[in-house]
Amino acid sequence: xxxxxxxxxxxxxxxxxxxxxxxxxxxxxxxxxxxxxxxxxxxxxxxxxxxxxxxxxxxxxxxxxxxxxxxxxxxxxxxxxxxxxxxxxxxxxxxxxxxxxxxxxxxxxxxxxxxxxxxxxxxxxxxxxxxxxxxxxxxxxxxxxxxxxxxxxxxxxxxxxxxxxxxxxxxxxxxxxxxxxxxxxxxxxxxxxxxxxxxxxxxxxxxxxxxxxxxxxxxxxxxxxxxxxxxxxxxxxxxxxxxxxxxxxxxxxxxxxxxxxxxxxxxxxxxxxxxxxxxxxxxxxxxxxxxxxxxxxxxxx
Amino acid sequence: xxxxxxxxxxxxxxxxxxxxxxxxxxxxxxxxxxxxxxxxxxxxxxxxxxxxxxxxxxxxxxxxxxxxxxxxxxxxxxxxxxxxxxxxxxxxxxxxxxxxxxxxxxxxxxxxxxxxxxxxxxxxxxxxxxxxxxxxxxxxxxxxxxxxxxxxxxxxxxxxxxxxxxxxxxxxxxxxxxxxxxxxxxxxxxxxxxxxxxxxxxxxxxxxxxxxxxxxxxxxxxxxxxxxxxxxxxxxxxxxxxxxxxxxxxxxxxxxxxxxxxxxxxxxxxxxxxxxxxxxxxxxxxxxxxxxxxxxxxxxx
Numbered sequence: 001x002x003x004x005x006x007x008x009x010x011x012x013x014x015x016x017x018x019x020x021x022x023x024x025x026x027x028x029x030x031x032x033x034x035x036x037x038x039x040x041x042x043x044x045x046x047x048x049x050x051x052x053x054x055x056x057x058x059x060x061x062x063x064x065x066x067x068x069x070x071x072x073x074x075x076x077x078x079x080x081x082x083x084x085x086x087x088x089x090x091x092x093x094x095x096x097x098x099x100x101x102x103x104x105x106x107x108x109x110x111x112x113x114x115x116x117x118x119x120x121x122x123x124x125x126x127x128x129x130x131x132x133x134x135x136x137x138x139x140x141x142x143x144x145x146x147x148x149x150x151x152x153x154x155x156x157x158x159x160x161x162x163x164x165x166x167x168x169x170x171x172x173x174x175x176x177x178x179x180x181x182x183x184x185x186x187x188x189x190x191x192x193x194x195x196x197x198x199x200x201x202x203x204x205x206x207x208x209x210x211x212x213x214x215x216x217x218x219x220x221x222x223x224x225x226x227x228x229x230x231x232x233x234x235x236x237x238x239x240x241x242x243x244x245x246x247x248x249x250x251x252x253x254x255x256x257x258x259x260x261x262x263x264x265x266x267x268x269x270x271x272x273x274x275x276x277x278x279x280x281x282x283x284x285x286x287x288x289x290x291x292x293x294x295x296x297x298x299x300x301x
Numbered sequence: 302x303x304x305x306x307x308x309x310x311x312x313x314x315x316x317x318x319x320x321x322x323x324x325x326x327x328x329x330x331x332x333x334x335x336x337x338x339x340x341x342x343x344x345x346x347x348x349x350x351x352x353x354x355x356x357x358x359x360x361x362x363x364x365x366x367x368x369x370x371x372x373x374x375x376x377x378x379x380x381x382x383x384x385x386x387x388x389x390x391x392x393x394x395x396x397x398x399x400x401x402x403x404x405x406x407x408x409x410x411x412x413x414x415x416x417x418x419x420x421x422x423x424x425x426x427x428x429x430x431x432x433x434x435x436x437x438x439x440x441x442x443x444x445x446x447x448x449x450x451x452x453x454x455x456x457x458x459x460x461x462x463x464x465x466x467x468x469x470x471x472x473x474x475x476x477x478x479x480x481x482x483x484x485x486x487x488x489x490x491x492x493x494x495x496x497x498x499x500x501x502x503x504x505x506x507x508x509x510x511x512x513x514x515x516x517x518x519x520x521x522x523x524x525x526x527x528x529x530x531x532x533x534x535x536x537x538x539x540x541x542x543x544x545x546x547x548x549x550x551x552x553x554x555x556x557x558x559x560x561x562x563x564x565x566x567x568x569x570x571x572x573x574x575x576x577x578x579x580x581x582x583x584x585x586x587x588x589x590x591x592x593x594x595x596x597x598x599x600x601x602x
Contacts, residue, residue: 012376015345037372038339044316061404063375067368071338074364075313092404099400103362103393105443142406 001026001151001203001301003226006042008267008293010210010232010246011064013037018295019064020268022228023048024205027130027151032056033207039068040075046296050079055126057133058089059209060144061096069093070100077108084111088125088133090143091116117145122220130154136220138211140245146209148221151202162195203301206261209268212245218258226301227261228293230268231279237270249279253286263301267293302327302452302504302602304527307343309568309594311511311533311547312365314338319596320365321569323529324349325506328431328452333357334508340369341376347597351380356427358434359390360510361445362397370394371401378409385412389426389434391444392417418446423521431455437521439512441546447510449522452503463496504602507562510569513546519559527602528562529594531569532580538571550580554587564602568594 002025007018019036023043030052032039043050056072059065069087076085085108087093094114101107115125117135126133129152136146155177163176168190172182182190206221209230221227232246241248247255249266256264264287266279273279276292283290291299303326308319320337324344331353333340344351357373360366370388377386386409388394395415402408416426418436427434430453437447456478464477469491473483483491507522510531522528533547542549548556550567557565565588567580574580577593584591592600 011379013339013342013372015342037369038314038342041314041316041339061401062407063372063401063405066405067372067375067401068338071314071364071368074368078312090404092400096400096404099393099397100362100364100368103391103397103443104364104367106363142404 001205001225003205003228003265003299003301004046004048005267005293005295005297005299006039006046007036007295008269009295010268010270012271013064014271017271018042019068020209021068022207023053024149024207026149026203026205029055029131031133031149033147034059034065034209035068035072036064037067037071040072042295050076051081051083054083054085056085056087056089057125057147057207058087058093059138059146059207060140060142061090061092062142062210065210066093070097073097073101073108073112074104074106076110077106081108081110084113086113086115086126088115089117090145091118118143122148134220136206136208136217138208138217139214140210140212144210146211146217147207148224149205149207151204153202154199156192156196156199159195159197166190166195168195205301208255210246212242213247213251213255215255215258218255221255221259221261223260225262226265226299227256227259227263228265228267229255231266231283232268232270234273234278235282237272249282250286253283253290256283256290257287263289263291265291265293265299302506302526304506304529304566304600304602305347305349306568306594306596306598306600307340307347308337308596309570310596311569311571313572314365315572318572319343320369321510322369323508324354325450325508327450327504327506330356330432332434332450334448335360335366335510336369336373337365338368338372341373343596351377352382352384355384355386357386357388357390358426358448359388359394360439360447360508361441361443362391362393363443363511366511367394371398374398374402374409374413375405375407377411378407382409382411385414387414387416387427389416390418391446392419419444423449435521437507437509437518439509439518440515441511441513445511447512447518448508449525450506450508452505454503455500457493457497457500460496460498467491467496469496506602509556511547513543514548514552514556516556516559519556522556522560522562524561526563527566527600528557528560528564529566529568530556532567532584533569533571535574535579536583538573550583551587554584554591557584557591558588564590564592566592566594566600
């Protein structure tokens with residue numbers, strides 16, 4: 001699981017910082033999460049192939065999470081894309097993108113499917129045999145969802161030595177990986193446990209931005225490996241957090257602590273701060289394993 | 302008159318090049334012309350004060366001239382703008398920007414006025430006592446206007462020595478600058494020509510992008526000091542120009558030559574070319590005074 005931060009600063013794009021966007025590589029998928037202005041340039045800077053992005057998840061329709069999307073959709077067309085593109089986001093996103101394409105008489109030459117979200121409860125929005133994506137309803141000034149990405153438990157791993165020892169043919173491998181025992185020609189039953197190792201533990205990633213402090217998400221994100229949680233403010237501006245429906249670093253840490261996550265990544269810093277280092281310090285008063293997102297930073301888990 | 306090129310490349314924003322946007326400083330105005338994605342970052346890089354921009358002119362609603370506008374309008378709000386903002390552009394621009402603001406529940410705290418354009422004939426869209434702006438109807442895949450910025454003839458300049466010689470009091474200065482003769486107390490009439498110098502010649506700037514080859518604009522832009530004309534293609538791709546309703550460098554030069562302009566600035570280069578230098582060479586076969594726009598370049602006239 002590999003997370004590339006394309007942008008992680010609040011509000012307006014600036015010379016050195018970008019609004020929110022990130023790419024999660026998980027089980028051969030390359031999911032784009034949010035798409036602030038400048039995302040396509042950030043994709044290029046970080047050498048991420050446009051053609052590998054087939055699913056885009058938009059948390060909410062504030063500009064700093066969304067205004068890079070029309071340009072990206074257009075660029076896909078200019079690049080001659082032919083694969084389907086799926087966009088998941090709040091109701092209204094289809095009208096917005098469609099209107100902009102219509103005004104420019106620039107229809108896509110690929111299939112563009114919008115999955116508009118309206119539910120206040122968590123729902124699975126994407127699922128295949130390897131991974132699922134569920135919404136995490138958040139609390140912000142407009143309708144907002146975080147997203148919970150979960151690998152599914154994979155096949156059991158073949159124990160090559162054991163298989164050789166029992167002289168089991170390749171024809172059985174498919175079933176063995178799926179957990180079945182094997183009946184040898186001499187009538188002996190070999191239990192699956194002798195022939196396989198446990199599959200790797202499935203990984204999980206929760207993306208929560210933007211949101212006010214919302215402890216009721218803890219149940220859903222319990223024990224995730226990685227939590228990206230917004231922390232717009234430091235303690236010195238703690239009073240602004242509830243007003244603007246954002247969080248402080250300490251509040252993000254409190255969520256991480258209650259959910260007992262593996263790693264907390266902070267981001268969505270207000271651009272008023274000259275250094276982001278204090279975010280880590282304040283969060284670590286409550287939760288130890290804190291990382292700071294920054295534009296261009298790559299996390300591998 | 303000062304022109305700052307924020308971006309002058311066609312199609313998609315890239316790491317090193319930006320889509321179209323430029324700032325024209327003329328008679329204390331700072332006019333923003335087109336607003337591709339990333340324009341607000343380019344404004345910062347070029348140290349142009351956001352608060353000085355009160356008028357934005359959008360040629361057409363293709364993304365590379367327009368997708369930076371929603372973000373800029375939002376940023377003005379975040380910066381606490383209170384001055385009115387006027388946006389001139391094709392019909393539909395109001396619906397697009399308004400929808401995006403509505404979806405983000407992010408109304409502006411300043412007066413935002415749209416001047417939507419639909420005419421196929423040139424019209425004056427802005428005018429005060431110092432400058433006028435007229436549309437230049439262009440020929441592109443969607444409804445498109447260039448813009449012609451003209452300084453007005455200023456007041457005559459007082460000849461301080463002559464005024465002193467005739468002992469003319471300050472009370473007369475206002476009228477003298479506006480061209481009146483002066484009757485001295487001894488009954489002598491002093492002609493205005495003796496008391497003033499001609500005002501500086503008014504300057505003019507024509508912005509023509511995007512457009513196919515359209516010789517009928519020549520009458521309107523005859524003798525302008527500076528013409529910015531798109532030149533998407535070199536001769537090697539000349540066949541693509543009429544298909545996509547763009548121009549080659551040679552076609553831009555032909556327009557400049559027929560209109561007998563002072564300086565031709567080329568821009569809107571296709572991103573297929575590794576170097577823009579050949580654009581100048583091809584244009585100069587037809588018209589001598591050619592400059593190449595490039596991102597961050599400043600022209601003073």
